[in-house]
């Protein structure tokens with residue numbers, strides 16, 4: 001899957017992140033290549049959201065390098081990092097509650113000046129998420145959790161990102177909606193968007209991802225193909241709930 005000759009879209013090199021004096025990320029290393037769907041797995045408080053906040057410059061890197069398409073982005077303000085092609089579907093989706101579905105989507109494109117292409121891209125989002133089209137004038141607040149997740153994803157995609165970050169897309173959704181959500185994430189990736197997804201639901205995430213990293217108390221303890229992680233013993237015990245999840249691949 002990984003093309004070593006390509007420049008990664010995103011790279012962490014020996015990254016340490018702190019909140020004040022408290023270290024939360026320890027020597028994090030990973031690379032994400034164009035077109036990949038990579039997941040970062042880990043339990044509560046392992047540092048998943050902090051990793052995304054570090055990419056976005058919300059948390060400052062104390063040591064190490066964060067690179068976007070080979071260029072250092074450490075220390076850049078969040079706005080500039082977003083303008084360079086990073087989009088996020090945050091943990092709580094952050095839909096603008098009083099804005100309509102269409103207005104929420106348009107907000108995703110606020111940095112773009114190619115108005116006609118934006119219109120076309122909004123149509124493409126409606127083709128991907130037909131439910132959103134049916135609710136085009138409905139206020140964001142009235143959407144169900146699953147619909148809000150689609151809207152947050154559509155909005156993020158409208159910035160035309162080089163990489164889409166997703167923070168626990170399965171959170172708060174019923175099992176049926178989780179399945180649906182992951183099918184959509186896979187579809188968006190197959191259409192060419194590079195995705196870095198943070199998840200506690202290791203089984204679901206690995207079922208669609210190319211590769212995965214496992215975070216434990218702020219350090220990466222495993223890095224492998226999704227297939228091999230699914231059959232990894234340590235993964236089985238810690239995150240995959242025993243043998244029923246095991247589809248022998250290695």
Ligand SMILES: Nc1ncnc2c1ncn2[C@@H]1O[C@H](COP(=O)(O)OP(=O)(O)OP(=O)(O)O)[C@@H](O)[C@H]1O
Nearest residue numbers: 019022024042043044045046047048049050051200
């Ligand atoms: N603003 C903050 N100030 C101080 N400590 C923080 C702050 N935000 C997070 N932390 C701490 O950093 C650690 C990692 O938090 P983080 O939110 O990255 O975990 P997570 O893996 O996303 O967890 P969850 O699955 O619960 O969302 C936790 O111990 C948390 O308490």
Ligand SMILES: [Mg+2]
Nearest residue numbers: 048049050091
């Ligand atoms: Mg989190």
